[in-house]
Amino acid sequence: MFNLYLLFVIILISLLFYFFGVNNAKKLKLQNNKLHSLKHYYGFFALLYSLLPSLGVYFILTIGDDILFSNMIKIYIPTDIINSKDFNFTIALAQINNSVDGLIFGTPPAWVINAANIWKSWVIKSHIITSILCIVTSLISGYLGYSKINHNFRSRNAVEKIVISLLAISSIIAILTTVGIIFSVAFESIRFFALIPIDEFLFGTVWNPQFEGAERAGSGQEGLSQYGSLPLFAGTFLISFIALCVSVPIGLYSAVYLSEYASKKERAFFKPLLEILAGVPTVVYGFFAALTVAPFLRNSGSLIGLDIASESAMAAGLVMGVMIIPFISSLSDDVINAVPQSLRDAGYGLGSTKSETILQIVIPAALPGVVASIILAVSRAIGETMIVVMAAGLAANLTGNPLEAVTTVTAQIITILVGDQEFESAKTLSAFALALTLIIITLGLNFFALHVVKKYREQYE
Amino acid sequence: MNLKNDELTKSINTVGDVFVKDARIKARNVNVFYAEKKAIDEVTIDIGNKEVISFIGPSGCGKSTFLRCFNRMNDTIDICRVEGSITLDEENIYDKNVDVVPLRARIGMVFQKPNPFPKSIFDNVAYGPRIHGLADNKSHLENIVEMSLKRAGLWNEVNDRLISPGTGLSGGQQQRLCIARAIAVSPEVILMDEPCSALDPIATAKIEELIHELGNDYSIVIVTHSMQQAARVSKRTAYFHLGKLIEVGKTKDIFTRPQHNQTEAYISGKIG
Numbered sequence: 001m002f003n004l005y006l007l008f009v010i011i012l013i014s015l016l017f018y019f020f021g022v023n024n025a026k027k028l029k030l031q032n033n034k035l036h037s038l039k040h041y042y043g044f045f046a047l048l049y050s051l052l053p054s055l056g057v058y059f060i061l062t063i064g065d066d067i068l069f070s071n072m073i074k075i076y077i078p079t080d081i082i083n084s085k086d087f088n089f090t091i092a093l094a095q096i097n098n099s100v101d102g103l104i105f106g107t108p109p110a111w112v113i114n115a116a117n118i119w120k121s122w123v124i125k126s127h128i129i130t131s132i133l134c135i136v137t138s139l140i141s142g143y144l145g146y147s148k149i150n151h152n153f154r155s156r157n158a159v160e161k162i163v164i165s166l167l168a169i170s171s172i173i174a175i176l177t178t179v180g181i182i183f184s185v186a187f188e189s190i191r192f193f194a195l196i197p198i199d200e201f202l203f204g205t206v207w208n209p210q211f212e213g214a215e216r217a218g219s220g221q222e223g224l225s226q227y228g229s230l231p232l233f234a235g236t237f238l239i240s241f242i243a244l245c246v247s248v249p250i251g252l253y254s255a256v257y258l259s260e261y262a263s264k265k266e267r268a269f270f271k272p273l274l275e276i277l278a279g280v281p282t283v284v285y286g287f288f289a290a291l292t293v294a295p296f297l298r299n300s301g302s303l304i305g306l307d308i309a310s311e312s313a314m315a316a317g318l319v320m321g322v323m324i325i326p327f328i329s330s331l332s333d334d335v336i337n338a339v340p341q342s343l344r345d346a347g348y349g350l351g352s353t354k355s356e357t358i359l360q361i362v363i364p365a366a367l368p369g370v371v372a373s374i375i376l377a378v379s380r381a382i383g384e385t386m387i388v389v390m391a392a393g394l395a396a397n398l399t400g401n402p403l404e405a406v407t408t409v410t411a412q413i414i415t416i417l418v419g420d421q422e423f424e425s426a427k428t429l430s431a432f433a434l435a436l437t438l439i440i441i442t443l444g445l446n447f448f449a450l451h452v453v454k455k456y457r458e459q460y461e
Numbered sequence: 462m463n464l465k466n467d468e469l470t471k472s473i474n475t476v477g478d479v480f481v482k483d484a485r486i487k488a489r490n491v492n493v494f495y496a497e498k499k500a501i502d503e504v505t506i507d508i509g510n511k512e513v514i515s516f517i518g519p520s521g522c523g524k525s526t527f528l529r530c531f532n533r534m535n536d537t538i539d540i541c542r543v544e545g546s547i548t549l550d551e552e553n554i555y556d557k558n559v560d561v562v563p564l565r566a567r568i569g570m571v572f573q574k575p576n577p578f579p580k581s582i583f584d585n586v587a588y589g590p591r592i593h594g595l596a597d598n599k600s601h602l603e604n605i606v607e608m609s610l611k612r613a614g615l616w617n618e619v620n621d622r623l624i625s626p627g628t629g630l631s632g633g634q635q636q637r638l639c640i641a642r643a644i645a646v647s648p649e650v651i652l653m654d655e656p657c658s659a660l661d662p663i664a665t666a667k668i669e670e671l672i673h674e675l676g677n678d679y680s681i682v683i684v685t686h687s688m689q690q691a692a693r694v695s696k697r698t699a700y701f702h703l704g705k706l707i708e709v710g711k712t713k714d715i716f717t718r719p720q721h722n723q724t725e726a727y728i729s730g731k732i733g
Contacts, residue, residue: 342574350643
């Protein structure tokens with residue numbers, strides 16, 4: 001609650017500065033009859049000048065005080081406890097924090113209660129200091145901004161500069177998050193590759209992490225567990241391929257129908273219906289695949305003497321294909337619609353039929369967007385997890401036969417990380433190596449797609 | 462003029478000679494509706510063989526709509542309905558049995574904004590011959606493309622870069638490419654819908670010169686906003702106002718001594 005109140009006060013102060021700024025601008029206008037920017041820009045300038053520094057101070061203090069406290073609390077832990085063999089500072093800190101928050105299990109040791117009380121008193125002090133600092137900052141910086149206002153001051157340009165830097169910061173946060181994800185996965189992968197050779201991981205044909213992998217490094221018990229990721233990637237690509245075989249033709253054809261042949265009424269009716277497919281949770285697709293499609297495939301297979309596994313790549317791929325239809329149809333439909341009518345007119349004017357115009361003029365003109373939609377669908381297919389877990393099985397078969405059970409990279413990552421796992425084991429770490437490889441592959445695909453799109457753009461526009 | 466034309470003349474309000482001796486296209490009492498709105502009202506006119514005729518008139522007078530009736534481009538607009546008859550060499554183009562594909566090959570069209578396909582220069586010109594199967598083999602096709610580009614006055618500017626995209630040309634070159642594309646299918650009539658309105662004066666001059674030359678071999682109907690252009694390129698001029706064909710006559714006569722007062726008002730800049 002304290003945080004909310006403080007934020008509220010800071011915002012209130014900056015709003016006050018907004019009105020001061022506007023008022024000052026009004027006065028200046030009356031005196032001078034000439035003002036560089038519109039009045040509200042002066043208000044915004046004062047508001048931003050007051051708000052942003054105090055928000056900065058607020059975040060630094062609220063994040064910083066926990067770090068400071070956990071360092072300061074060390075001296076309140078008795079030395080005999082620190083020196084004992086199974087002491088772990090993180091656990092001690094957690095005990096203290098739980099006590100602070102009122103989560104008490106049994107009777108905590110006296111030093112914990114003591115430390116918690118000290119911590120509580122620090123928190124109150126920190127609240128007071130934070131409030132004072134934030135409010136003072138907002139007042140001082142707000143006044144600084146306010147005092148800059150005179151009739152020559154270009155507040156519109158200044159406000160725009162501040163807003164531009166806010167936009168830049170937002171995009172940097174997004175980029176840093178991606179980089180952070182890649183690094184966190186990469187570091188765990190490096191630990192994995194210290195246990196398992198990278199060539200065995202990349203080119204091994206057997207995936208069997210069930211036996212504890214860590215022991216094999218020293219004990220010479222080789223062959224107990226195996227980390228060849230080829231079957232997983234083969235399964236991923238097999239299922240994605242089946243999915244694309246379903247979704248690319250259906251998606252493209254329905255996009256062409258919707259944008260070129262359907263009347264306005266039909267389009268208004270069908271397009272939202274198709275997009276509902278994208279809104280169905282994948283876990284629902286998963287049980288549809290496992291409970292409806294897979295048994296249907298097996299039964300119809302047995303009618304003609306085919307032996308189809310009850311969990312098969314085919315079932316998962318078919319349903320996944322249905323799932324990604326709207327990605328292709330909806331995006332392609334938009335792109336095809338964006339092809340200028342003048343190009344169609346040119347085609348009709350030369351005597352092409354409708355289908356000739358679509359095939360030879362509209363689709364080639366829309367190709368970059370169509371390719372982009374397909375690549376988006378591929379990324380979705382490769383990253384899809386739930387359908388595969390439920391319908392394709394977990395058997396890591398290296399096979400090209402869509403009627404057998406296979407497994408995918410994402411499905412394996414799930415099974416490895418679900419449940420209690422020892423974090424140092426090769427089995428757990430292998431999930432990160434898989435994730436890293438998957439990221440590299442999808443990044444490569446995206447890069448390739450962008451390249452293709454760019455190439456066609458240059459040629460066609 | 463035959464008897465039928467004489468009968469019709471009584472029922473039309475157009476001033477001047479709507480009929481010509483060697484007519485290729487004969488439009489008789491044509492009405493065009495957009496949904497319930499009447500855009501063209503009882504228009505009757507002949508387009509002669511190898512004649513260049515301009516349609517002029519203020520914006521929204523229906524001259525482009527009427528032009529698009531000749532190759533049935535209005536078919537692509539759902540709410541558009543055409544009444545009356547238009548014949549090309551005595552064959553009604555709105556007959557149920559007429560296939561628009563060969564019709565549009567006989568009546569080519571050039572649009573207001575240059576609209577080359579996002580293909581190479583060669584493929585742009587070769588598109589029509591390919592879909593109509595006009596070329597027997599590759600060298601024949603190349604020949605057609607070369608001839609068309611030459612006739613459009615573009616060959617010397619592009620013969621070294623036929624494989625580069627047509628969209629990379631300048632606006633005037635693009636429009637001449639579109640003209641080359643239209644004449645590649647050897648049409649008999651070429652419809653031009655304000656072909657120079659998106660071009661600069663120099664490019665316009667080139668296109669006008671081209672229209673002048675093409676007039677020796679094709680019937681050309683050109684819709685234009687510019688009275689000067691009409692005066693420069695055409696032998697005959699038709700003035701449209703609010704969907705009605707007000708006056709038709711020799712270009713010289715229309716601009717020097719218009720008979721209808723509305724035509725005169727437009728020519729002298731009072732309306733438009």
